Amino acid sequence: MASIAILGFGTVGSGVAEVLTMNQQEIRRRTEEPVELKYILDTREFPDSPYGGLVIHDFSVIENDPEIAVVVECIGGCGVAREFTTRALKAGKHVVTSNKALVAAHGLELLDLARANNRNFLFEASVGGGIPLLRPLAFCLAGNKIEEISGILNGTTNYILTKMIRENKAFDDLLKRAQEKGYAEADPTDDVEGKDACRKICILAALAYGRHIYPEQVYTCGITGITTEDAACAEAGGMALKLLGRVFQVEDGKIAIYVSPHAVPQESPLASVDGVFNGILIRGNAVGDVMFYGRGAGKLPTASAVVGDVVDCVLHKDKRRSLGWGENRPAELADFSQVPLRWMVRSRAGSGAVAAAFGAVTYLPGRKDAFVTPPMGKAQLDALEEKGFSVESAIPVLD
Amino acid sequence: MASIAILGFGTVGSGVAEVLTMNQQEIRRRTEEPVELKYILDTREFPDSPYGGLVIHDFSVIENDPEIAVVVECIGGCGVAREFTTRALKAGKHVVTSNKALVAAHGLELLDLARANNRNFLFEASVGGGIPLLRPLAFCLAGNKIEEISGILNGTTNYILTKMIRENKAFDDLLKRAQEKGYAEADPTDDVEGKDACRKICILAALAYGRHIYPEQVYTCGITGITTEDAACAEAGGMALKLLGRVFQVEDGKIAIYVSPHAVPQESPLASVDGVFNGILIRGNAVGDVMFYGRGAGKLPTASAVVGDVVDCVLHKDKRRSLGWGENRPAELADFSQVPLRWMVRSRAGSGAVAAAFGAVTYLPGRKDAFVTPPMGKAQLDALEEKGFSVESAIPVLD
Numbered sequence: 001m002a003s004i005a006i007l008g009f010g011t012v013g014s015g016v017a018e019v020l021t022m023n024q025q026e027i028r029r030r031t032e033e034p035v036e037l038k039y040i041l042d043t044r045e046f047p048d049s050p051y052g053g054l055v056i057h058d059f060s061v062i063e064n065d066p067e068i069a070v071v072v073e074c075i076g077g078c079g080v081a082r083e084f085t086t087r088a089l090k091a092g093k094h095v096v097t098s099n100k101a102l103v104a105a106h107g108l109e110l111l112d113l114a115r116a117n118n119r120n121f122l123f124e125a126s127v128g129g130g131i132p133l134l135r136p137l138a139f140c141l142a143g144n145k146i147e148e149i150s151g152i153l154n155g156t157t158n159y160i161l162t163k164m165i166r167e168n169k170a171f172d173d174l175l176k177r178a179q180e181k182g183y184a185e186a187d188p189t190d191d192v193e194g195k196d197a198c199r200k201i202c203i204l205a206a207l208a209y210g211r212h213i214y215p216e217q218v219y220t221c222g223i224t225g226i227t228t229e230d231a232a233c234a235e236a237g238g239m240a241l242k243l244l245g246r247v248f249q250v251e252d253g254k255i256a257i258y259v260s261p262h263a264v265p266q267e268s269p270l271a272s273v274d275g276v277f278n279g280i281l282i283r284g285n286a287v288g289d290v291m292f293y294g295r296g297a298g299k300l301p302t303a304s305a306v307v308g309d310v311v312d313c314v315l316h317k318d319k320r321r322s323l324g325w326g327e328n329r330p331a332e333l334a335d336f337s338q339v340p341l342r343w344m345v346r347s348r349a350g351s352g353a354v355a356a357a358f359g360a361v362t363y364l365p366g367r368k369d370a371f372v373t374p375p376m377g378k379a380q381l382d383a384l385e386e387k388g389f390s391v392e393s394a395i396p397v398l399d
Numbered sequence: 400m401a402s403i404a405i406l407g408f409g410t411v412g413s414g415v416a417e418v419l420t421m422n423q424q425e426i427r428r429r430t431e432e433p434v435e436l437k438y439i440l441d442t443r444e445f446p447d448s449p450y451g452g453l454v455i456h457d458f459s460v461i462e463n464d465p466e467i468a469v470v471v472e473c474i475g476g477c478g479v480a481r482e483f484t485t486r487a488l489k490a491g492k493h494v495v496t497s498n499k500a501l502v503a504a505h506g507l508e509l510l511d512l513a514r515a516n517n518r519n520f521l522f523e524a525s526v527g528g529g530i531p532l533l534r535p536l537a538f539c540l541a542g543n544k545i546e547e548i549s550g551i552l553n554g555t556t557n558y559i560l561t562k563m564i565r566e567n568k569a570f571d572d573l574l575k576r577a578q579e580k581g582y583a584e585a586d587p588t589d590d591v592e593g594k595d596a597c598r599k600i601c602i603l604a605a606l607a608y609g610r611h612i613y614p615e616q617v618y619t620c621g622i623t624g625i626t627t628e629d630a631a632c633a634e635a636g637g638m639a640l641k642l643l644g645r646v647f648q649v650e651d652g653k654i655a656i657y658v659s660p661h662a663v664p665q666e667s668p669l670a671s672v673d674g675v676f677n678g679i680l681i682r683g684n685a686v687g688d689v690m691f692y693g694r695g696a697g698k699l700p701t702a703s704a705v706v707g708d709v710v711d712c713v714l715h716k717d718k719r720r721s722l723g724w725g726e727n728r729p730a731e732l733a734d735f736s737q738v739p740l741r742w743m744v745r746s747r748a749g750s751g752a753v754a755a756a757f758g759a760v761t762y763l764p765g766r767k768d769a770f771v772t773p774p775m776g777k778a779q780l781d782a783l784e785e786k787g788f789s790v791e792s793a794i795p796v797l798d
Contacts, residue, residue: 019542019685029609030541032721124539130686132531132539140523140531142429143418143706210428269692272671286418286703287529290693293668294686304685307542319718322431 002031002314004070005039005062007084009046009055012098012125013074015303016310017051027307031314038068041084059084063091070313072306073097078105089113089121094313098125098302104199108212111325118320122309127153127200128278130301131294132308137207137282138323144284146208148248150398153200155276155296156184156191157223157243161261162274165231165241171224183276194222194243194259201245204280205257207323208247211331219258219336226261230393233346233370239263240271244398254334263344263372264398337382340375342399346392347371357389372397401430401713403469404438404461406483408445408454411497411524412473414702415709416450426706430713437467440483458483462490469712471705472496477504488512488520493712497524497701503598507611510724517719521708526552526599527677529700530693531707536606536681537722543683545607547647549797552599554675554695555583555590556622556642560660561673564630564640570623582675593621593642593658600644603679604656606722607646610730618657618735625660629792632745632769638662639670643797653733662743662771663797736781739774741798745791746770756788771796 004020006013020027020037027035039056046052062068071088073095075081081102088095089110097103102110103123114121124134128151137146152158160174175192178184190196198220202213223243234241242264247257264271269291273279278296283289295301312321345361346369347354354361354371361371369392373381385391403419405412419426419436426434438455445451461467470487472494474480480501487494488509496502501509502522513520523533527550536545551557559573574591577583589595597619601612622642633640641663646656663670668690672678677695682688694700711720744760745768746753753760753770760770768791772780784790 023542023544023685026544027542030537030721130683131689132535135539136531136535138429139711140534140704140707142710143422143426143703145422145425269671272668284529284703286422286699286706288694288697288700290530290691292689292691294689298687300685301687304542304683305539307685308539311541312538315721316718319715322429322714 001034001036002069002317003036003038003067004072004310005041005068006037006072006074007041008073008075009040009042009044010074011299012302012306013040013072015299016072016074016306019300019303019307027311030311033314035310035314038065059087063087068093069317070094070096070310072310073099075099076101078102082106085110085121086113089117089119092117092119094120094122096122096306096309096313098123098306100126100196100199100203104202104215107203107206107325111323115320120313120321122312122321124309125302125305127203128280128292128294129296129298130304131278131280131292131296133280133292134207136292137204141282141284141287144286146282146284148246148283149201149204149208149280150244150246150270151201151204151280152242152270152273152278153197153245153280153296154191154243155278156188157197158273158278159183159276161223161226161241161243164226164228165235168228168231170228171226192222192224194220197243197245198259201247201257201259205247205255206325209255209331210325211255211329212325213255213257213331213333217333221260223261225393227393229346230395233344233364233367234263236367236370237263237344237364237372238266239344239397240266241395242270242273250334250339254332256334256336256339258336260396262396262398268398270398337379338377340377341396342375343373343381343394344397345371345373345394347390348392349390353389357384400433400435401468401716402435402437402466403471403709404440404467405436405471405473406440407472407474408439408441408443409473410698411701411705412439412471414698415471415473415705418699418702418706426710429710432713434709434713437464458486462486467492468716469493469495469709471709472498474498475500477501481505484509484520485512488516488518491516491518493519493521495521495705495708495712497522497705499525499595499598499602503601503614506602506605506724510722514719519712519720521711521720523708524701524704526602527679527691527693528695528697529703530677530679530691530695532679532691533606535691536603540681540683540686543685545681545683547645547682548600548603548607548679549643549645549669550600550603550679551641551669551672551677552596552644552679552695553590553642554677555587557672557677558582558675560622560625560640560642563625563627564634567627567630569627570625591621591623593619596642596644597658600646600656600658604646604654605724608654608730609724610654610728611724612654612656612730612732616732620659622660624792626792628745629794632743632763632766633662635766635769636662636743636763636771637665638743638796639665640794641669641672649733649738653731655733655735655738657735659795661795661797667797669797736778737776739776740795741774742772742780742793743796744770744772744793746789747791748789752788756783
């Protein structure tokens, strides 16, 4: 018998309880022993929930109960979530979390603590919701030099961009609709400004390159400035608009990492990842391109990933998994403004002025006001604007 | 230091050696100790290969060398491959293989042997080449009841079907071209008759449902009977033609498993998996649909998956991974001929005869000779043919 405790009975926490009950048989077959949900820690009471009787308010009960093998952190944020994770690991519990803010900010410290206590700190649900991603990257692709990761990591923004192209509706209208449908939070800032995608690409980068990269270090541009004109131009060029988190090694071995909307050519498998779905493309020097696709958020998909981690902990109780997050050395990051990218530019400048500024550009079919530049850094583009070249918008093209 | 031995220095075996050398640094970072390729077992000599000095001809040298921690089986087939795998596990070595024939026929026996010796028998490369698939299914999705797996599992046939739709060329011409490009073997029987896909869906089914299913038990129809007319009809209906291996639970809890060409609607993410790529869709009751995409074959992609397994063995030398293949009980299989499917039928019969035979069908746009039937078993379809209804071709539609 393996006993587990859930911290926080919100969307994810209640989803985990639901999946543990609903799929009891399947889980039992895999864990080879029964899994019992013993406690739910929350400040509130849930008298109407079938799990109401499990609710406690004092974390030290969990900390001091030797029967508890796995603690599932679903509180969110970096406050008590961090404190309880730390205390649980020190008390010899495995910890599973879906909390990307916690992992992106404190992953290195918590993995070190887990190692010191010979316990697991697993967080498959923190990136891509239910999509298997971290285990494949850390283990299945361990024989590769990871050349690039480009991911549609946020379902809210992908829903808005998909609808913008299909229905020619403006950002504000679509955000409101996403909120009505429950695809966007009441406060959508982290999603639409790219912060959520940024935390996720930081976690992927750490697993791929063995260096912790902090969200504050990463150039992050969201989709609030994207217009229906941008969508129309991308479509004219046979491209889709996607908010991507990207990380890749540049020539001097430094790591380029950034979040930005991109014009994605139809040949890329990312172009057809629509609506609230996520898609993550990983390019390895042996495997080539692999892509992972599915629902990147939602109660049950996220709970699916959490429960997968719980099963792994139960199956391998005394066998710590080494995720290979790597050493505590700072990452050498490339200056984003110098990373050469092709840009889809909208501009009212005449073709002579465009040629003088950019050299040989490729106009998008049927558009005199939109073209794709040769590779150039954002700094170069900004310099042209400062010199008076008028740019309506500039969005990198995924190559 | 962890020493490994490769059995068989053909395409996959030499790829593994190449990846171990090429990505030495990345592998070292993950394994936390150096990995040394110590022996290559082959009947031949390779005087011109940089690995020529490692070649030996006597398996007992590997079996009796206590330094060898991992044996990589790249011989293929079920003869000596099975013998050496058995002996290696008994000698306390972890074994990694890309050999789908071996796993599909003897996976249960070899996993039992691995368990008895507290060693791993890992075979990520046996399905989907380099695409991470088995670890995600066995671990990340362990909290799900797997409702369905539908996979494009063979690159050769997907290349032929993709070209058939795009270029309107016949099967024989395209097979010849695939052979010239190295996408098809000199003897393509296993690919084009669906046997290769069948072995792979058997392996996925075992991991999903915990029962070993043998390829001989599975209805298998390849693509040799597919014509350009079928491709044209599918396209008229906005569908792509794909050879799919499928497994799902039917109402009475039995497992339906089969391999067949399918007409796949464009809304399915499988429809845009083109050329030599593979795509595997897994539907879980918590996670919903997830898809895995990438190169399903080839020297380096396959070696990527093998080396990922080697890294896992080295990292967790004394920690056996439980893959959850399940108990040694026979699977209860549904009779394929009774599984209700919608069929894309080509027939010269008039609409009256069609309605009399099938009830309400949906004609494909612009075609008087092709329609989609209501759900019905293959047995029902065959019975109509026996009664004299003329069917040119019948291909299941993926719903």
